[in-house]
Amino acid sequence: MKKKVVVLLISPLEIDSRMCNELKTLITAGYDVIVYAWDRERAFSDKAYGKVEGIPVNRVLVKSAYGRGVGQLFNYFCFWVIVFFRLLKINFDIVHCVDLNTLLPGVIAAKLKRKKILYDAHEDFPALMLDLKVRPLVPLAAKAESILIKMVDSVITVSNPISDVLKKRGAREITVVRTTKLLAEYDYTQDQVFSLRKKLGVQDKFVFFYIGLLSHNRKLIEIANIFTQDQNNDIVFVVGGYGILEEELKKAAQECAKIVYIGRIAGNEVPLYTKASNVILAVNTKKSKNSNTTLPNKLFEAIAAGRPIIGSSLGPMGRIIRETECGLTVDDPDNAENIKKAIFTIISDKAIYAKLCCNAVAAQQTYAWEKTAKTLLRVYKNLET
Template identity: 25%
Template structure:
């Protein structure tokens, strides 16, 4: 049984993509180990495979990345393995070095265009460091996959490195029965507009808050946490919208599956803040589809391609509160159920994991 060590810089609890990949490899009879980080609020996890989480002195900034990468390097160096799987650029360097020292196979899963994330747009020096690292390492990689066609094309043009595409799509399961005890407000005839994901810059949350102020028959439910969570909370209070906007914070993936189907519209309206957002294909879009709720997405290539191909919602071409409110009202008066059912059947992890199986089976 070949040993695979999978590494990621988060605490692994809510990373659905890494969890699905590990389960796929486990079901292929690989000996899987997962490495991440341990936070003060990290919960104990029960998986089919062992999990190692580093407790760090530094949990943000440059010192976090330095400490984590040093710890990961020595862990990989002195651990038995046949294959190393690095998730994102912030774990790639120690995986690459150890793969060369120990002559091990290396697989790279790029969840996004890391140097192009909005958090680095105003930090040119840090962006240059990540970009330089990418430029040095990627041309040497042979077994890679990423989340969208646009990112794969970018890597091919930029570094002449081939990336397969494995979209972050849920495992096919039955849609849960709607249980409104899961939401923090009394259900009336009002509809629920849902945002789930990181509460970070450029996710369109502020725009939705402006739109909910216009809509008279909707609640806005936010599930997730992030860098601007407190700012969004203050904005809601300043606008006196506490009776229309509700926060559930970060919740476990299994619990999320109970709540997502309660919504009537799901939004993924990221701003065009650099290539990482422009080429992104957020997993929440597929979560909405699997919960069989229609979506509103940004007018960005990968998102609108899904909407137009499967006809499961609307694309927001004009980013104004008025236009967004109109799109929501339009969706609430249209039936997308047949298209959503068809999309759910086709867009499944079972179809995506074929690429992963092909990559790892090539090492046999």
């Protein structure tokens, strides 16, 4: 009999490629999966039920917006209450809680029904809250995680530094499951790549690409200014995603032809956009504790596409870039001149660029979802015992 897994997600599944990989792996392995996802802006659908890449999704349509900080506490409470009562009404074997902001309803419902709990921590969440300027709630979040994490049956996270943090908060069994990508999803033809580049109007340009959370910690305004101020018309910055910088980046694109703003795209579109780019950007401020302990999707998207990455030197991302030599690291990303130096090192030396591309392809032997999936399935197998 199939084991039923309920996944709790605080954002639309459409934008979460990592979760799509995890859930498709579980479905292929024979698990019966359903996702409860909060689409607070109804950006992808206003329908409560649907499927995303074949994965059943039950949407929670409580209206809110990103970047509101403590102003959306009531909306979170509504999400928790709705999810909690839905969990009480259905049968399931495992509840898979993605990040701290879904853990409370998942733990309470699973304990009442004597079911297994998997905590999937993509972030050091209290540190993330510091980045998002929600400082008053940070001690409460750390305390809540320390209490709830002792009640779960297993924990997975994306990096060793976050694993160390969670152990200090009381986690017992932790497995690192990196955010690697399925290589088959990046297998596009030259015609498909050229078609997208033509659509974006960058077919004859050297493209630097970022897609993801549009926040100040990602140094995106500083990067946009580099492209605005430089006289080289052969380079382009293609940027998209969601967050508090959407309007500012949209305006920058309107004022500068070397910045192309693509807005929000679904997770299953990211591989083609990555493949159609020349270099991927993933630069985080060194002041961000969370960004420098987690492993961003960008790193593994770049590797899967065989594209070099420019990233911060700190944390596990910097270590992997240096070990694989699949890109360039920026020692002090808070100084925009250092980001600019990395950008122009790549475009000024074709031999360096070619070598970085080759190294990114070689890194696929180690960092690919085809290997990571086995680790995830071992965790689930242990939950069944």
